[in-house]
Amino acid sequence: MIKVSKENGIAILTLNRPEKRNAIHPTMVSQIKSALEEISIEKETKALIITGEGNAFCAGADLEYLISLQSNSSIENEKDSETLAEMFLSVYKLPIPTIAAVNGPAIAGGCGLASVCDFVIADTNKAKFGYSEVKIGFIPAIVSIYLIRKIGEGNAKKLLLSGDTIDSKQALDLGLANYLTENVMEEAITFANKLLSNSQISYSLTKQMINNISALSVEDAVNYCINLNTISRAHEDFKERIKKFLNK
Numbered sequence: 001m002i003k004v005s006k007e008n009g010i011a012i013l014t015l016n017r018p019e020k021r022n023a024i025h026p027t028m029v030s031q032i033k034s035a036l037e038e039i040s041i042e043k044e045t046k047a048l049i050i051t052g053e054g055n056a057f058c059a060g061a062d063l064e065y066l067i068s069l070q071s072n073s074s075i076e077n078e079k080d081s082e083t084l085a086e087m088f089l090s091v092y093k094l095p096i097p098t099i100a101a102v103n104g105p106a107i108a109g110g111c112g113l114a115s116v117c118d119f120v121i122a123d124t125n126k127a128k129f130g131y132s133e134v135k136i137g138f139i140p141a142i143v144s145i146y147l148i149r150k151i152g153e154g155n156a157k158k159l160l161l162s163g164d165t166i167d168s169k170q171a172l173d174l175g176l177a178n179y180l181t182e183n184v185m186e187e188a189i190t191f192a193n194k195l196l197s198n199s200q201i202s203y204s205l206t207k208q209m210i211n212n213i214s215a216l217s218v219e220d221a222v223n224y225c226i227n228l229n230t231i232s233r234a235h236e237d238f239k240e241r242i243k244k245f246l247n248k
Contacts, residue, residue: 001028003053004035009046010192011039012185018054023062024109026080029087036090046200047192048094050117051101051185058110060132084109085142092116092146093211095204097195101188102127102177107165112143115150115176118207121191122168122177123184129176130165149214151175201237 003014013035015022039045052058069077091098091113100106100114101121105128114120114129122129131147133140140147140160148156155174159166171177181187195203205228213221 001025002031002035006045008193009044009196010049010189011042011045011047012049012051015050015052015058018052018056020062021056021059021105022052022054022110023059023065024084024113025062025065026083029083033083033087033090036087036094039096040090040094045096046196047097047099049099049101049185049188049192050091050113051188052103052110054104055126056104056110057100057102057106057127058113059105060108060110066136081142088112088116088142088146095207096200097192097203099188099192101184102129102168103184104128105130105165108132108138108140109143112140112146115143116146119179119191120171120177121179121181121184121188122171124168124180124182127168127171127177127180127184128165129159129168129171130163131159132163132165134161135163147176199237199241201235202232205232 001015001017003012003016005012005014013032015028017023017025017028039048069080072080097119098117099119099121100117102114103123104126106114107128107130111129111131131140131143144156144160147159151174158164158174159176166174168177168180172180179187179191209225209228213224216224
């Protein structure tokens, strides 16, 4: 249900159910989690691109899977939600750059998967974004956490409460997409290589800082950032790069 390729420090994770518009299925979730665990410990992998096979990025939950949920017990539904939440959190916390190359519609959980990535590069003409949960009696519970952080409460309400689907230009205006292009994979790889020229330890610590400080008071955030500064300045990469900078 997924394909993973790796070259020149970049891993490309492709959702591979084009006949189902890459709809999310429990097996796919399990495979994504396993792939992320492997990528997180590989020193040679320095960036991750997530995309979809065919004409869609991800159409949300698989129809047969949705039907099966009706007969689940409360415990089964809780466990299922935990597994899905773990997948989203794994992408969000991955210390390397994560880029969603949105080649087509990204709906519901598929939109959530894009939103947990550091950057969203969307196809100018083909990408669509939307959270359709309210239209079928669901709530966008887990994905809302990341959307609100990404675009703010007011803009999140526009999407989550209306269930509307928006185009790539509207997504860019809201801050859901970062860049538009007519060749998402080419642009994603180029952008990943640009990020790889930066200090990897600095990227990792800065991403960790951004993810964490919004939940802290100003005083706690200051102390937290002092600690991160201390850690970064003790790293060999900092010493080497500052030496090169000063020698210019």
